Amino acid sequence: MTGLFDSFSRQICYMRISVTDHCNLRCIYCKAKSVPHLSRDDILSYEEIQKVARAAAGLGIRALRLTGGEPLLRSELSRLVSMLVQIEGIEEIMLTTNGILLGKYAFQLKEAGLKRVNISLDSLDKEKFRYITGSNSLKDVLMGIEAARKANLDPVKINMVVLKSINDNEVLDFARRSLDDAWNVRFIEYIPIGMQNNEDTGLATIGEMMQTIEQSLGQLEPCWPKSGFGPAKYYRLPGAEGTLGFIGAMSDCFCERCSRLRLTADGALMPCLLDDAELDIKQALRSGAIIDELQKLIEVATAMKKERHHLLESIYSNRRQMWQIGG
Numbered sequence: 001m002t003g004l005f006d007s008f009s010r011q012i013c014y015m016r017i018s019v020t021d022h023c024n025l026r027c028i029y030c031k032a033k034s035v036p037h038l039s040r041d042d043i044l045s046y047e048e049i050q051k052v053a054r055a056a057a058g059l060g061i062r063a064l065r066l067t068g069g070e071p072l073l074r075s076e077l078s079r080l081v082s083m084l085v086q087i088e089g090i091e092e093i094m095l096t097t098n099g100i101l102l103g104k105y106a107f108q109l110k111e112a113g114l115k116r117v118n119i120s121l122d123s124l125d126k127e128k129f130r131y132i133t134g135s136n137s138l139k140d141v142l143m144g145i146e147a148a149r150k151a152n153l154d155p156v157k158i159n160m161v162v163l164k165s166i167n168d169n170e171v172l173d174f175a176r177r178s179l180d181d182a183w184n185v186r187f188i189e190y191i192p193i194g195m196q197n198n199e200d201t202g203l204a205t206i207g208e209m210m211q212t213i214e215q216s217l218g219q220l221e222p223c224w225p226k227s228g229f230g231p232a233k234y235y236r237l238p239g240a241e242g243t244l245g246f247i248g249a250m251s252d253c254f255c256e257r258c259s260r261l262r263l264t265a266d267g268a269l270m271p272c273l274l275d276d277a278e279l280d281i282k283q284a285l286r287s288g289a290i291i292d293e294l295q296k297l298i299e300v301a302t303a304m305k306k307e308r309h310h311l312l313e314s315i316y317s318n319r320r321q322m323w324q325i326g327g
Contacts, residue, residue, distance in 0.1 A: 102144030
């Protein structure tokens with residue numbers, strides 16, 4: 001077999017790259033405790049990120065997703081996009097953002113070579129948005145969604161983390177957007193790493209979300225995703241131009257389909273979002289490692305991937321919070 005495979009014969013073709021641990025939101029399920037941010041010298045330079053991406057592409061990585069924290073807080077992000085686009089073998093550069101700054105940068109990023117964006121949005125209600133995120137920036141996020149659509153960063157995907165007894169009553173409002181505004185919405189089960197104990201009110205499962213939608217809006221019809229390397233299962237409501245995706249890390253474990261590695265802002269390769277295992281690649285980079293040497297480290301990190309996560313056994317990752325990993 002050619003390409004990059006882990007110990008369980010899963011092909012690894014997708015790398016998520018965190019470019020910063022800074023964020024302009026403080027979501028209740030993400031940043032639960034205060035941890036010092038990385039200094040400028042701690043994080044990888046764009047040239048170092050490009051070098052890791054070149055090594056990964058040589059092994060079979062085809063898609064890169066830029067994340068944070070909030071990646072648009074990193075200056076000149078479009079320059080990084082243009083650097084990554086030049087790498088032979090990379091087919092797609094994507095971005096996950098909270099959308100607050102996207103109205104300012106969408107066209108610039110598109111021109112640099114960005115293909116599409118995922119935008120995090122957990123509530124359409126101003127007060128609830130502020131409660132979840134600690135910010136009054138809902139209007140900016142909605143403007144960012146429209147800017148992304150106008151810039152043809154297509155398909156624009158809207159990621160909603162559904163929190164039981166907090167925003168689960170908005171599932172129908174988001175689903176209707178696939179009918180009324182052709183939104184491509186992805187409903188995501190809350191993953192219990194980071195939520196403050198007094199906020200953790202239980203799990204809203206994708207089965208419950210789908211049942212709620214079908215009872216009010218009609219039968220969900222399975223469909224192919226418009227694009228993507230992620231774990232979502234996609235459906236469409238009758239007559240809808242947009243799609244509805246469901247990601248059930250807890251109730252519908254997708255580990256057997258995992259195709260990704262993660263590179264943190266401070267230069268660690270993480271085989272899994274939900275496991276503390278990581279491998280330092282920054283030291284090798286800053287010691288002058290050549291591409292072949294970096295590829296050996298990437299292969300070691302790939303071999304570290306476990307068969308599945310163990311959240312259902314209440315074994316949680318504790319070393320890093322979500323904003324330190326890149327989601």
